[in-house]
Amino acid sequence: MNNPVKEILVIGLGLIGSSIAIASRAKGIVVHGFDINESSINKAIENNIIDKSFSSIEEINNKDLIGKVDLIIVSVSPKNTQDVINNLDILWNSEITITDTSSVKNHLSFKESSNIILSHPIAGSDRSGVEAGTEGLFIGKKNVICNPFDADQFHVDRLKDFWTHALQMRVSEMSVKEHDILFAVTSHLPHLISYALIDSIRLSATDVDDNAGAGLKEFIRLSGSNPKMWSEIFELNGMNIIKSLAGMQISINNLLELITKNKEIPSMFSHSEMLKNELEEIKNYKEDKF
Amino acid sequence: MNNPVKEILVIGLGLIGSSIAIASRAKGIVVHGFDINESSINKAIENNIIDKSFSSIEEINNKDLIGKVDLIIVSVSPKNTQDVINNLDILWNSEITITDTSSVKNHLSFKESSNIILSHPIAGSDRSGVEAGTEGLFIGKKNVICNPFDADQFHVDRLKDFWTHALQMRVSEMSVKEHDILFAVTSHLPHLISYALIDSIRLSATDVDDNAGAGLKEFIRLSGSNPKMWSEIFELNGMNIIKSLAGMQISINNLLELITKNKEIPSMFSHSEMLKNELEEIKNYKEDKF
DSSP, X not given: OOSOOOEEEEEOOSHHHHHHHHHHHHTTOEEEEEOSSHHHHHHHHHTTSOSXXXXXXXXXXXXXXXXXXXXXXXXXXXXXXHHHHHTTGGGTTSSSEEEEOOSOOTTOOOTTOSSBXXXXXXXXXXXXSGGGOXXXXXXXXXXEEEOTTOOOHHHHHHHHHIIIIISOOEEEEOOHHHHHHHHIIIIIHHHHHHHHHHHHHHHTTOOOTTOOOHHHHHHXXXXXXXXXXXXXXXXXXXXXXXXXXHHHHHHXXXXXXXXXXXXXXXXXXXXXXXXXXXXXXXXXHHHHXX | OOSOOOEEEEEOOSHHHHHHHHHHHHTTOEEEEEOSSHHXXXXXXXXXXXXXXXXXXXXXXXXGGTTTOSEEEEOSOHHHHHHHHHTTGGGTTSSSEEEEOOSOOTXXXXXXXXXXXXXXXXXXXXXXXXXXOOXXXXXXXXXXXXXXXXXXXXXXXXXXXXXXXXXXXXXXXXXXXXXXXXXXXIIIXXXXXXXXXXXXXXXXXXXXXXXXXXXXXXXXXXXXXXXXXXXXXHHHTHXXXXXXXXXXXXXXXXXXXXXXXXXXXXXXXXXXXXXXXXXXXHXXXXXXXX
């Protein structure tokens, strides 16, 4: 890479933003940070998560930043992503690459911008906030980038280089439509189901106490994820999630029929060996490469 | 304990049986083993999982065993549990304590037995078979025992002592009815949902590739559990599971209403903090005690 990222600005120092900051600093990249919550900035400085801070979006949205910062990563909630990038309009079409980390993409629209590319680093935790940031959160994980606004190849290449080499992620590219359908199935529906399962346990007033098996524990962990962020995701990707849920209801009904007729679960229900192999590959990749 | 278990027989050397055998041997208990599958016995001997083996249930079902073995653990599939214990009838009402490890209990019925107590060690894995056995599988985990046949206190005390001290588990007691309702919610429904989710992904022909987030990975892991065992569980505890599922459908519909009306997920959906605290307690217990 002729022009790698040397200095970045992370806007939003939650789990994702602060993890990006920590991993970048560990690679020698200078990290500026900003968060709407002043106490998050102070914690980030205290804990050496960022080198320097900004005090407002207005201070950031200034031509002085051009030539100084190579990449701005907007790591705020899906709904706020649109507003924050709108408020960086002075930096649109500049040498600075601008990206986001939202889990939904279809609501994002930036006209006449040559430097905005969308990113979705596939990593998370039931923990949130600046204290939850960890250096290794992204290592070996996937990062899906979308280029719906036809950004310059220079920015696409630099962004891919950053995610691949600084953050040690595996980058793939797809359309916004593909992205939102895929993650409705692989991420949003599992979270929705977890919320529903845990809610139904609460409503049934079953005293789970500490009788949760490993399966339920994972559902509990998922349902403990940031509810504000997830309500935005459910809203913004609602149609795709509802379609996936409709498909799942068919599978539930098929299973119910098997149960009520005392039939054996056919071998198709153990097809997940195939998917397990994929997971093994991810694990191997992680162990091999880093 | 005046009369602790010194010698046991494990019938069924799958994940659970072989893990019990390994953990018991590590505590100096002599372990006899039997499995309907001769190659499992051979592997158990090769890998030093058991000290001695039996060649048939007929060989086991003999008065000679009395005074030699203190405890027989029948660790076969839920349906086979009834048959295997029926075939040990010569040992009923003897000094030998007899127990099982089935995840469902309502189908088990042994009349006029003073030495049969039911156990359910709450541990599992998506792996199965004698090779999957691990010494630490049960440490700090719950073991629910049921005493529906009114076994002698001598046997109850000895069994509790075994699970608590040899296997380092936390024992609680409940009725068969309570057990089957509780585990429909905390274990069986989460597994059924996982099968349905993974099945619906397969049916929708979505190319998940390696874009699975941590949530989906856990569903994949659960749905990879032994399908034969799970089809038996779904059948034997069908009514309780269907009731739990009905409750969950209400929660799904509530969530759908929130999504379609673009409402925020109310704070009740983050109530799982409470359950997370329970999990923290288990973890602390594990770290403190062992």
